[in-house]
Amino acid sequence: MTNLSDNWLLKVEGLTKIYGEPNENSVRLTGPLFGSNICPETDSIVACADINLELFPGEVLGVVGESGSGKSTVVRLLYFDLESTAGVAYFNQYGNGAINILNESSQKKRFIRNHLMGMVYQNPKDGLNFRFSSGGNIAEKLLMAGNFNVGRIRERATELLEQTEVPVRRLDDSPASFSGGMQQRVQISKAIANNPPLLFLDEVTTGLDVSVQAKVLDMIRTLQQELGIAMIVVSHDLSVIRMLTDRTIVMKNGRIVEQGLTDQILQDPQHPYTQLLVSSLL
Known part of the structure:
Protein backbone atom coordinates (compact mmCIF):
# COMPACT_ATOMS: atom_id res chain seq x y z
CA MET A 1 0.00 0.00 0.00
CA THR A 2 1.17 3.54 -0.71
CA ASN A 3 2.71 5.81 1.90
CA LEU A 4 0.56 8.94 1.80
CA SER A 5 3.24 11.09 3.46
CA ASP A 6 5.57 10.72 0.47
CA ASN A 7 5.83 13.60 -1.97
CA TRP A 8 5.06 11.48 -5.06
CA LEU A 9 2.61 12.37 -7.81
CA LEU A 10 2.14 8.96 -9.42
CA LYS A 11 2.99 5.53 -8.08
CA VAL A 12 2.71 2.38 -10.20
CA GLU A 13 3.19 -1.18 -8.94
CA GLY A 14 3.14 -4.45 -10.91
CA LEU A 15 1.59 -2.93 -14.05
CA THR A 16 1.02 -5.73 -16.58
CA LYS A 17 -0.72 -6.01 -19.96
CA ILE A 18 -1.12 -9.38 -21.67
CA TYR A 19 -2.91 -9.97 -24.98
CA GLY A 20 -4.47 -13.38 -25.62
CA GLU A 21 -5.03 -16.17 -23.12
CA PRO A 22 -2.13 -16.27 -20.64
CA ASN A 23 -1.36 -19.07 -18.22
CA GLU A 24 0.65 -18.98 -14.98
CA ASN A 25 3.91 -19.26 -16.98
CA SER A 26 3.27 -16.47 -19.49
CA VAL A 27 5.16 -13.83 -17.53
CA ARG A 28 7.81 -16.27 -16.28
CA LEU A 29 8.66 -17.57 -19.79
CA THR A 30 8.94 -14.16 -21.47
CA GLY A 31 11.12 -11.10 -21.13
CA PRO A 32 14.73 -10.09 -21.81
CA LEU A 33 16.17 -13.41 -20.60
CA PHE A 34 14.14 -15.19 -23.31
CA GLY A 35 14.53 -12.43 -25.92
CA SER A 36 10.80 -12.48 -26.54
CA ASN A 37 7.51 -11.26 -25.12
CA ILE A 38 5.51 -14.08 -26.73
CA CYS A 39 4.66 -16.96 -24.40
CA PRO A 40 5.89 -20.26 -25.95
CA GLU A 41 3.06 -22.21 -24.27
CA THR A 42 0.05 -20.06 -25.15
CA ASP A 43 1.25 -17.57 -27.80
CA SER A 44 -0.11 -14.80 -25.58
CA ILE A 45 1.79 -11.52 -25.89
CA VAL A 46 3.14 -9.98 -22.69
CA ALA A 47 3.24 -6.32 -23.77
CA CYS A 48 4.56 -5.27 -20.36
CA ALA A 49 4.86 -6.95 -16.98
CA ASP A 50 5.73 -6.03 -13.38
CA ILE A 51 6.29 -2.35 -14.15
CA ASN A 52 7.05 -0.37 -10.98
CA LEU A 53 7.69 3.37 -11.10
CA GLU A 54 7.31 6.58 -9.15
CA LEU A 55 6.97 10.08 -10.54
CA PHE A 56 7.35 13.24 -8.48
CA PRO A 57 5.71 16.65 -9.02
CA GLY A 58 7.47 18.61 -11.77
CA GLU A 59 9.75 15.69 -12.65
CA VAL A 60 10.34 14.44 -16.20
CA LEU A 61 10.68 10.65 -16.46
CA GLY A 62 11.92 9.05 -19.65
CA VAL A 63 10.88 5.59 -20.87
CA VAL A 64 13.23 4.32 -23.57
CA GLY A 65 13.46 1.11 -25.57
CA GLU A 66 13.23 -0.32 -29.06
CA SER A 67 9.96 -0.88 -30.93
CA GLY A 68 7.95 -3.59 -29.15
CA SER A 69 9.64 -3.02 -25.78
CA GLY A 70 6.32 -2.09 -24.15
CA LYS A 71 7.12 1.57 -23.48
CA SER A 72 4.06 3.02 -25.27
CA THR A 73 1.85 0.38 -23.66
CA VAL A 74 2.82 1.72 -20.23
CA VAL A 75 1.60 5.27 -20.94
CA ARG A 76 -1.52 4.06 -22.73
CA LEU A 77 -2.42 1.95 -19.70
CA LEU A 78 -1.90 4.93 -17.37
CA TYR A 79 -3.96 7.20 -19.64
CA PHE A 80 -6.71 4.53 -19.80
CA ASP A 81 -6.46 3.99 -23.56
CA LEU A 82 -5.86 0.32 -22.69
CA GLU A 83 -7.09 -1.78 -19.79
CA TYR A 94 -7.04 11.90 -6.80
CA GLY A 95 -8.64 10.35 -3.73
CA ASN A 96 -5.67 11.47 -1.59
CA GLY A 97 -3.52 8.98 -3.48
CA ALA A 98 -5.27 6.05 -1.80
CA ILE A 99 -7.42 4.81 -4.72
CA ASN A 100 -6.19 2.47 -7.46
CA ILE A 101 -7.14 4.57 -10.51
CA LEU A 102 -6.89 1.53 -12.81
CA ASN A 103 -9.94 0.03 -11.07
CA GLU A 104 -12.13 3.14 -11.26
CA SER A 105 -15.31 3.28 -13.36
CA SER A 106 -15.22 4.62 -16.94
CA GLN A 107 -16.86 7.83 -15.74
CA LYS A 108 -14.23 8.40 -13.04
CA LYS A 109 -11.41 7.56 -15.46
CA ARG A 110 -12.81 10.20 -17.84
CA PHE A 111 -12.75 12.72 -14.98
CA ILE A 112 -9.08 11.89 -14.22
CA ARG A 113 -8.11 12.16 -17.90
CA ASN A 114 -9.98 15.42 -18.44
CA HIS A 115 -8.89 17.20 -15.26
CA LEU A 116 -5.53 15.75 -14.21
CA MET A 117 -3.80 14.40 -17.32
CA GLY A 118 -2.80 15.31 -20.86
CA MET A 119 -1.54 13.10 -23.68
CA VAL A 120 0.47 13.91 -26.81
CA TYR A 121 0.49 11.00 -29.26
CA GLN A 122 3.07 10.12 -31.91
CA ASN A 123 0.43 10.58 -34.61
CA PRO A 124 -1.43 13.90 -34.21
CA LYS A 125 -4.55 12.22 -35.69
CA ASP A 126 -4.83 10.20 -32.46
CA GLY A 127 -4.92 13.33 -30.30
CA LEU A 128 -6.69 15.84 -32.55
CA ASN A 129 -10.11 15.91 -34.19
CA PHE A 130 -9.45 17.06 -37.76
CA ARG A 131 -13.12 17.99 -38.20
CA PHE A 132 -12.58 20.80 -35.66
CA SER A 133 -10.44 23.92 -35.97
CA SER A 134 -7.23 24.20 -33.93
CA GLY A 135 -9.11 26.43 -31.48
CA GLY A 136 -12.01 23.96 -31.46
CA ASN A 137 -9.66 21.15 -30.42
CA ILE A 138 -8.45 23.18 -27.45
CA ALA A 139 -12.07 24.11 -26.64
CA GLU A 140 -12.99 20.40 -26.64
CA LYS A 141 -10.44 19.67 -23.89
CA LEU A 142 -11.55 22.70 -21.85
CA LEU A 143 -15.24 21.78 -22.17
CA MET A 144 -14.51 18.22 -21.00
CA ALA A 145 -12.71 19.71 -17.99
CA GLY A 146 -15.82 21.73 -17.11
CA ASN A 147 -14.95 25.15 -18.58
CA PHE A 148 -18.00 26.56 -20.38
CA ASN A 149 -17.29 30.29 -20.72
CA VAL A 150 -17.00 30.78 -24.50
CA GLY A 151 -15.05 34.04 -24.24
CA ARG A 152 -12.58 32.56 -21.77
CA ILE A 153 -12.19 29.39 -23.88
CA ARG A 154 -11.28 31.43 -26.98
CA GLU A 155 -8.92 33.57 -24.90
CA ARG A 156 -7.24 30.45 -23.52
CA ALA A 157 -6.95 28.90 -27.00
CA ARG A 170 -4.74 29.90 -37.74
CA LEU A 171 -7.07 29.59 -34.73
CA ASP A 172 -10.08 28.80 -36.92
CA ASP A 173 -8.21 26.59 -39.42
CA SER A 174 -8.36 22.80 -39.30
CA PRO A 175 -5.13 21.07 -38.19
CA ALA A 176 -5.53 18.94 -41.35
CA SER A 177 -4.08 21.89 -43.28
CA PHE A 178 -1.06 22.24 -40.94
CA SER A 179 2.44 20.78 -41.24
CA GLY A 180 3.33 17.79 -39.02
CA GLY A 181 5.33 19.99 -36.64
CA MET A 182 2.48 22.47 -36.31
CA GLN A 183 -0.04 19.65 -35.72
CA GLN A 184 2.12 18.45 -32.84
CA ARG A 185 2.15 21.97 -31.37
CA VAL A 186 -1.65 22.15 -31.53
CA GLN A 187 -1.82 18.70 -29.89
CA ILE A 188 0.47 19.92 -27.10
CA SER A 189 -1.71 23.05 -26.68
CA LYS A 190 -4.78 20.83 -26.34
CA ALA A 191 -3.05 18.48 -23.88
CA ILE A 192 -1.99 21.30 -21.51
CA ALA A 193 -5.18 23.40 -21.92
CA ASN A 194 -6.55 22.44 -18.49
CA ASN A 195 -3.19 22.84 -16.68
CA PRO A 196 -2.86 19.13 -15.82
CA PRO A 197 -0.23 18.12 -13.25
CA LEU A 198 0.80 15.20 -15.52
CA LEU A 199 1.52 15.07 -19.25
CA PHE A 200 2.31 11.92 -21.27
CA LEU A 201 4.42 12.33 -24.43
CA ASP A 202 4.51 9.26 -26.69
CA GLU A 203 7.19 9.43 -29.41
CA VAL A 204 6.17 13.01 -30.20
CA THR A 205 9.06 13.77 -32.59
CA THR A 206 9.04 10.53 -34.59
CA GLY A 207 8.35 11.26 -38.25
CA LEU A 208 9.23 14.95 -38.01
CA ASP A 209 12.14 16.53 -39.89
CA VAL A 210 15.26 16.92 -37.74
CA SER A 211 15.03 20.74 -37.68
CA VAL A 212 11.33 20.55 -36.69
CA GLN A 213 12.14 17.92 -34.03
CA ASP A 218 12.91 22.97 -27.27
CA MET A 219 9.31 24.13 -26.90
CA ILE A 220 8.43 21.14 -24.69
CA ARG A 221 11.42 21.83 -22.43
CA THR A 222 10.49 25.53 -22.15
CA LEU A 223 6.84 24.71 -21.36
CA GLN A 224 7.89 22.18 -18.73
CA GLN A 225 10.13 24.72 -17.01
CA GLU A 226 7.49 27.47 -17.15
CA LEU A 227 4.54 25.32 -16.05
CA GLY A 228 6.37 22.93 -13.68
CA ILE A 229 4.36 20.07 -15.16
CA ALA A 230 5.41 16.45 -14.51
CA MET A 231 5.96 14.44 -17.68
CA ILE A 232 6.47 10.86 -18.77
CA VAL A 233 8.35 10.95 -22.07
CA VAL A 234 8.36 7.79 -24.21
CA THR A 245 14.36 13.96 -18.78
CA ASP A 246 15.64 13.84 -15.18
CA ARG A 247 15.35 10.07 -14.68
CA THR A 248 15.02 7.24 -17.18
CA ILE A 249 13.56 3.75 -17.30
CA VAL A 250 14.99 1.39 -19.94
CA MET A 251 12.62 -1.29 -21.28
CA LYS A 252 13.19 -4.44 -23.31
CA ASN A 253 10.71 -7.24 -24.12
CA GLY A 254 8.08 -5.73 -21.85
CA ARG A 255 10.28 -5.38 -18.75
CA ILE A 256 12.31 -2.67 -17.05
CA VAL A 257 15.97 -3.69 -17.34
CA GLU A 258 17.52 -0.55 -15.85
CA GLN A 259 16.49 2.73 -14.26
CA GLY A 260 18.20 5.70 -12.70
CA LEU A 261 19.20 9.32 -13.24
CA THR A 262 19.36 10.04 -16.98
CA ASP A 263 22.94 11.37 -16.81
CA GLN A 264 24.05 8.31 -14.88
CA ILE A 265 22.41 5.90 -17.35
CA LEU A 266 23.94 7.67 -20.35
CA GLN A 267 27.42 7.93 -18.83
CA ASP A 268 27.62 4.57 -17.07
CA PRO A 269 24.99 2.12 -18.35
CA GLN A 270 24.94 -1.15 -16.41
CA HIS A 271 22.69 -3.48 -18.42
CA PRO A 272 24.11 -4.88 -21.71
CA TYR A 273 21.02 -3.67 -23.60
CA THR A 274 21.39 -0.12 -22.24
CA GLN A 275 25.09 -0.24 -23.13
CA LEU A 276 24.08 -1.16 -26.70
CA LEU A 277 21.58 1.73 -26.85
CA VAL A 278 24.13 4.22 -25.53
CA SER A 279 26.92 3.03 -27.84
CA SER A 280 24.56 3.45 -30.84
CA LEU A 281 24.06 7.08 -29.80
CA LEU A 282 27.80 7.85 -29.70
Whole structure:
Protein backbone atom coordinates (compact mmCIF):
# COMPACT_ATOMS: atom_id res chain seq x y z
CA MET A 1 0.00 0.00 0.00
CA THR A 2 1.17 3.54 -0.71
CA ASN A 3 2.71 5.81 1.90
CA LEU A 4 0.56 8.94 1.80
CA SER A 5 3.24 11.09 3.46
CA ASP A 6 5.57 10.72 0.47
CA ASN A 7 5.83 13.60 -1.97
CA TRP A 8 5.06 11.48 -5.06
CA LEU A 9 2.61 12.37 -7.81
CA LEU A 10 2.14 8.96 -9.42
CA LYS A 11 2.99 5.53 -8.08
CA VAL A 12 2.71 2.38 -10.20
CA GLU A 13 3.19 -1.18 -8.94
CA GLY A 14 3.14 -4.45 -10.91
CA LEU A 15 1.59 -2.93 -14.05
CA THR A 16 1.02 -5.73 -16.58
CA LYS A 17 -0.72 -6.01 -19.96
CA ILE A 18 -1.12 -9.38 -21.67
CA TYR A 19 -2.91 -9.97 -24.98
CA GLY A 20 -4.47 -13.38 -25.62
CA GLU A 21 -5.03 -16.17 -23.12
CA PRO A 22 -2.13 -16.27 -20.64
CA ASN A 23 -1.36 -19.07 -18.22
CA GLU A 24 0.65 -18.98 -14.98
CA ASN A 25 3.91 -19.26 -16.98
CA SER A 26 3.27 -16.47 -19.49
CA VAL A 27 5.16 -13.83 -17.53
CA ARG A 28 7.81 -16.27 -16.28
CA LEU A 29 8.66 -17.57 -19.79
CA THR A 30 8.94 -14.16 -21.47
CA GLY A 31 11.12 -11.10 -21.13
CA PRO A 32 14.73 -10.09 -21.81
CA LEU A 33 16.17 -13.41 -20.60
CA PHE A 34 14.14 -15.19 -23.31
CA GLY A 35 14.53 -12.43 -25.92
CA SER A 36 10.80 -12.48 -26.54
CA ASN A 37 7.51 -11.26 -25.12
CA ILE A 38 5.51 -14.08 -26.73
CA CYS A 39 4.66 -16.96 -24.40
CA PRO A 40 5.89 -20.26 -25.95
CA GLU A 41 3.06 -22.21 -24.27
CA THR A 42 0.05 -20.06 -25.15
CA ASP A 43 1.25 -17.57 -27.80
CA SER A 44 -0.11 -14.80 -25.58
CA ILE A 45 1.79 -11.52 -25.89
CA VAL A 46 3.14 -9.98 -22.69
CA ALA A 47 3.24 -6.32 -23.77
CA CYS A 48 4.56 -5.27 -20.36
CA ALA A 49 4.86 -6.95 -16.98
CA ASP A 50 5.73 -6.03 -13.38
CA ILE A 51 6.29 -2.35 -14.15
CA ASN A 52 7.05 -0.37 -10.98
CA LEU A 53 7.69 3.37 -11.10
CA GLU A 54 7.31 6.58 -9.15
CA LEU A 55 6.97 10.08 -10.54
CA PHE A 56 7.35 13.24 -8.48
CA PRO A 57 5.71 16.65 -9.02
CA GLY A 58 7.47 18.61 -11.77
CA GLU A 59 9.75 15.69 -12.65
CA VAL A 60 10.34 14.44 -16.20
CA LEU A 61 10.68 10.65 -16.46
CA GLY A 62 11.92 9.05 -19.65
CA VAL A 63 10.88 5.59 -20.87
CA VAL A 64 13.23 4.32 -23.57
CA GLY A 65 13.46 1.11 -25.57
CA GLU A 66 13.23 -0.32 -29.06
CA SER A 67 9.96 -0.88 -30.93
CA GLY A 68 7.95 -3.59 -29.15
CA SER A 69 9.64 -3.02 -25.78
CA GLY A 70 6.32 -2.09 -24.15
CA LYS A 71 7.12 1.57 -23.48
CA SER A 72 4.06 3.02 -25.27
CA THR A 73 1.85 0.38 -23.66
CA VAL A 74 2.82 1.72 -20.23
CA VAL A 75 1.60 5.27 -20.94
CA ARG A 76 -1.52 4.06 -22.73
CA LEU A 77 -2.42 1.95 -19.70
CA LEU A 78 -1.90 4.93 -17.37
CA TYR A 79 -3.96 7.20 -19.64
CA PHE A 80 -6.71 4.53 -19.80
CA ASP A 81 -6.46 3.99 -23.56
CA LEU A 82 -5.86 0.32 -22.69
CA GLU A 83 -7.09 -1.78 -19.79
CA SER A 84 -4.46 -3.40 -17.60
CA THR A 85 -4.27 -7.15 -16.92
CA ALA A 86 -2.79 -6.59 -13.46
CA GLY A 87 -1.19 -3.93 -11.29
CA VAL A 88 -2.15 -0.78 -9.43
CA ALA A 89 -1.61 2.95 -9.99
CA TYR A 90 -2.15 5.75 -7.46
CA PHE A 91 -2.39 9.44 -8.32
CA ASN A 92 -1.71 11.73 -5.38
CA GLN A 93 -4.16 14.38 -6.60
CA TYR A 94 -7.04 11.90 -6.80
CA GLY A 95 -8.64 10.35 -3.73
CA ASN A 96 -5.67 11.47 -1.59
CA GLY A 97 -3.52 8.98 -3.48
CA ALA A 98 -5.27 6.05 -1.80
CA ILE A 99 -7.42 4.81 -4.72
CA ASN A 100 -6.19 2.47 -7.46
CA ILE A 101 -7.14 4.57 -10.51
CA LEU A 102 -6.89 1.53 -12.81
CA ASN A 103 -9.94 0.03 -11.07
CA GLU A 104 -12.13 3.14 -11.26
CA SER A 105 -15.31 3.28 -13.36
CA SER A 106 -15.22 4.62 -16.94
CA GLN A 107 -16.86 7.83 -15.74
CA LYS A 108 -14.23 8.40 -13.04
CA LYS A 109 -11.41 7.56 -15.46
CA ARG A 110 -12.81 10.20 -17.84
CA PHE A 111 -12.75 12.72 -14.98
CA ILE A 112 -9.08 11.89 -14.22
CA ARG A 113 -8.11 12.16 -17.90
CA ASN A 114 -9.98 15.42 -18.44
CA HIS A 115 -8.89 17.20 -15.26
CA LEU A 116 -5.53 15.75 -14.21
CA MET A 117 -3.80 14.40 -17.32
CA GLY A 118 -2.80 15.31 -20.86
CA MET A 119 -1.54 13.10 -23.68
CA VAL A 120 0.47 13.91 -26.81
CA TYR A 121 0.49 11.00 -29.26
CA GLN A 122 3.07 10.12 -31.91
CA ASN A 123 0.43 10.58 -34.61
CA PRO A 124 -1.43 13.90 -34.21
CA LYS A 125 -4.55 12.22 -35.69
CA ASP A 126 -4.83 10.20 -32.46
CA GLY A 127 -4.92 13.33 -30.30
CA LEU A 128 -6.69 15.84 -32.55
CA ASN A 129 -10.11 15.91 -34.19
CA PHE A 130 -9.45 17.06 -37.76
CA ARG A 131 -13.12 17.99 -38.20
CA PHE A 132 -12.58 20.80 -35.66
CA SER A 133 -10.44 23.92 -35.97
CA SER A 134 -7.23 24.20 -33.93
CA GLY A 135 -9.11 26.43 -31.48
CA GLY A 136 -12.01 23.96 -31.46
CA ASN A 137 -9.66 21.15 -30.42
CA ILE A 138 -8.45 23.18 -27.45
CA ALA A 139 -12.07 24.11 -26.64
CA GLU A 140 -12.99 20.40 -26.64
CA LYS A 141 -10.44 19.67 -23.89
CA LEU A 142 -11.55 22.70 -21.85
CA LEU A 143 -15.24 21.78 -22.17
CA MET A 144 -14.51 18.22 -21.00
CA ALA A 145 -12.71 19.71 -17.99
CA GLY A 146 -15.82 21.73 -17.11
CA ASN A 147 -14.95 25.15 -18.58
CA PHE A 148 -18.00 26.56 -20.38
CA ASN A 149 -17.29 30.29 -20.72
CA VAL A 150 -17.00 30.78 -24.50
CA GLY A 151 -15.05 34.04 -24.24
CA ARG A 152 -12.58 32.56 -21.77
CA ILE A 153 -12.19 29.39 -23.88
CA ARG A 154 -11.28 31.43 -26.98
CA GLU A 155 -8.92 33.57 -24.90
CA ARG A 156 -7.24 30.45 -23.52
CA ALA A 157 -6.95 28.90 -27.00
CA THR A 158 -5.28 32.07 -28.31
CA GLU A 159 -2.92 32.12 -25.32
CA LEU A 160 -1.92 28.46 -25.84
CA LEU A 161 -1.31 28.80 -29.58
CA GLU A 162 0.94 31.79 -28.90
CA GLN A 163 2.76 29.80 -26.22
CA THR A 164 3.35 26.90 -28.62
CA GLU A 165 4.31 29.18 -31.52
CA VAL A 166 1.29 28.44 -33.73
CA PRO A 167 0.18 31.61 -35.60
CA VAL A 168 -2.97 32.86 -33.86
CA ARG A 169 -4.48 33.70 -37.26
CA ARG A 170 -4.74 29.90 -37.74
CA LEU A 171 -7.07 29.59 -34.73
CA ASP A 172 -10.08 28.80 -36.92
CA ASP A 173 -8.21 26.59 -39.42
CA SER A 174 -8.36 22.80 -39.30
CA PRO A 175 -5.13 21.07 -38.19
CA ALA A 176 -5.53 18.94 -41.35
CA SER A 177 -4.08 21.89 -43.28
CA PHE A 178 -1.06 22.24 -40.94
CA SER A 179 2.44 20.78 -41.24
CA GLY A 180 3.33 17.79 -39.02
CA GLY A 181 5.33 19.99 -36.64
CA MET A 182 2.48 22.47 -36.31
CA GLN A 183 -0.04 19.65 -35.72
CA GLN A 184 2.12 18.45 -32.84
CA ARG A 185 2.15 21.97 -31.37
CA VAL A 186 -1.65 22.15 -31.53
CA GLN A 187 -1.82 18.70 -29.89
CA ILE A 188 0.47 19.92 -27.10
CA SER A 189 -1.71 23.05 -26.68
CA LYS A 190 -4.78 20.83 -26.34
CA ALA A 191 -3.05 18.48 -23.88
CA ILE A 192 -1.99 21.30 -21.51
CA ALA A 193 -5.18 23.40 -21.92
CA ASN A 194 -6.55 22.44 -18.49
CA ASN A 195 -3.19 22.84 -16.68
CA PRO A 196 -2.86 19.13 -15.82
CA PRO A 197 -0.23 18.12 -13.25
CA LEU A 198 0.80 15.20 -15.52
CA LEU A 199 1.52 15.07 -19.25
CA PHE A 200 2.31 11.92 -21.27
CA LEU A 201 4.42 12.33 -24.43
CA ASP A 202 4.51 9.26 -26.69
CA GLU A 203 7.19 9.43 -29.41
CA VAL A 204 6.17 13.01 -30.20
CA THR A 205 9.06 13.77 -32.59
CA THR A 206 9.04 10.53 -34.59
CA GLY A 207 8.35 11.26 -38.25
CA LEU A 208 9.23 14.95 -38.01
CA ASP A 209 12.14 16.53 -39.89
CA VAL A 210 15.26 16.92 -37.74
CA SER A 211 15.03 20.74 -37.68
CA VAL A 212 11.33 20.55 -36.69
CA GLN A 213 12.14 17.92 -34.03
CA ALA A 214 14.61 20.30 -32.40
CA LYS A 215 12.05 23.13 -32.30
CA VAL A 216 9.32 20.90 -30.83
CA LEU A 217 11.69 19.50 -28.17
CA ASP A 218 12.91 22.97 -27.27
CA MET A 219 9.31 24.13 -26.90
CA ILE A 220 8.43 21.14 -24.69
CA ARG A 221 11.42 21.83 -22.43
CA THR A 222 10.49 25.53 -22.15
CA LEU A 223 6.84 24.71 -21.36
CA GLN A 224 7.89 22.18 -18.73
CA GLN A 225 10.13 24.72 -17.01
CA GLU A 226 7.49 27.47 -17.15
CA LEU A 227 4.54 25.32 -16.05
CA GLY A 228 6.37 22.93 -13.68
CA ILE A 229 4.36 20.07 -15.16
CA ALA A 230 5.41 16.45 -14.51
CA MET A 231 5.96 14.44 -17.68
CA ILE A 232 6.47 10.86 -18.77
CA VAL A 233 8.35 10.95 -22.07
CA VAL A 234 8.36 7.79 -24.21
CA SER A 235 10.97 7.56 -26.95
CA HIS A 236 13.23 5.10 -28.76
CA ASP A 237 15.65 8.01 -29.23
CA LEU A 238 18.17 8.54 -26.42
CA SER A 239 18.97 12.05 -27.65
CA VAL A 240 15.32 13.03 -26.90
CA ILE A 241 15.60 11.38 -23.47
CA ARG A 242 18.89 13.18 -22.78
CA MET A 243 17.42 16.57 -23.69
CA LEU A 244 14.16 16.34 -21.72
CA THR A 245 14.36 13.96 -18.78
CA ASP A 246 15.64 13.84 -15.18
CA ARG A 247 15.35 10.07 -14.68
CA THR A 248 15.02 7.24 -17.18
CA ILE A 249 13.56 3.75 -17.30
CA VAL A 250 14.99 1.39 -19.94
CA MET A 251 12.62 -1.29 -21.28
CA LYS A 252 13.19 -4.44 -23.31
CA ASN A 253 10.71 -7.24 -24.12
CA GLY A 254 8.08 -5.73 -21.85
CA ARG A 255 10.28 -5.38 -18.75
CA ILE A 256 12.31 -2.67 -17.05
CA VAL A 257 15.97 -3.69 -17.34
CA GLU A 258 17.52 -0.55 -15.85
CA GLN A 259 16.49 2.73 -14.26
CA GLY A 260 18.20 5.70 -12.70
CA LEU A 261 19.20 9.32 -13.24
CA THR A 262 19.36 10.04 -16.98
CA ASP A 263 22.94 11.37 -16.81
CA GLN A 264 24.05 8.31 -14.88
CA ILE A 265 22.41 5.90 -17.35
CA LEU A 266 23.94 7.67 -20.35
CA GLN A 267 27.42 7.93 -18.83
CA ASP A 268 27.62 4.57 -17.07
CA PRO A 269 24.99 2.12 -18.35
CA GLN A 270 24.94 -1.15 -16.41
CA HIS A 271 22.69 -3.48 -18.42
CA PRO A 272 24.11 -4.88 -21.71
CA TYR A 273 21.02 -3.67 -23.60
CA THR A 274 21.39 -0.12 -22.24
CA GLN A 275 25.09 -0.24 -23.13
CA LEU A 276 24.08 -1.16 -26.70
CA LEU A 277 21.58 1.73 -26.85
CA VAL A 278 24.13 4.22 -25.53
CA SER A 279 26.92 3.03 -27.84
CA SER A 280 24.56 3.45 -30.84
CA LEU A 281 24.06 7.08 -29.80
CA LEU A 282 27.80 7.85 -29.70
